[in-house]
Amino acid sequence: MNDTAILSELRRLNTLRATGMVFAVSEDNRHCRISMLAGNIVAISFRALRGMEALLALRDARCRSYQFVPGEVNERHLDLPRTEQIIGTGADAAASDDAQLAPDLLARVERELLDLVGPMASLLVEEAASVATDLPSLLDHLQPHLDESDVKTLRQRLANV
Structure with a gap:
């Protein structure tokens, strides 16, 4: 993203660990929606595109206006890079390149995890992935949210990954 005004707002929302959506309109009247969960960008929609495709298309767009609306976020695009990479927060972005989980x-x-905990799986994975650097640390961060048998089952299912 190159538009400094919206980047500044996204950085501010990241620092505040805000949850909600940023609605934006580009100079050519295209609509964009950026979903944030606890300050992390978890979904991007721009034109008819979603996820990484939307992010790539949004790179050269300039926003005419934008507004943050606090609230729940239901959509997640797992193909997005980490928030620090999207908003370019300097050294954190460079350091997170190596630490990003695929x-x-x-x-x-x-x-x-969906089989074990139901719809909370996406939220748990998103939160754990924001601090984990590899699969073992991801599983360690998920462990407090699972009972002992679920932890064992999850580790067995992911043993060959």
Whole structure:
């Protein structure tokens, strides 16, 4: 993203750990929705595109107006890079390049966790992925939210990943 005004707002919302959606309109009247959960960008929709495709298309767009609306976020796009990379927060973005978990790994963990905890799986994976650097640390961060048998089952299912 190159539009400094909306980037500044996204950085502010990230610092505040805000949850809700940023609704924006580009100079060519295209609508954009950026969903944030606890300050992290979890979904982007722009034109008819979603996730990484929307982010790539949004790079060169300039926003005419935008507004943050606090509230619940239901949609998540697992193919997005970490928030620090999207908003370019300097050293944190460079450091997170190496630490980022692969989107396909996160999707696999979420699918396996869905069988165990239901719809909370996506939220738990998102929160754990924001601090984890590899699969073992991701599982360690998920462990407090699961009972002992679910932890064992999840580790067994993901043993060959």
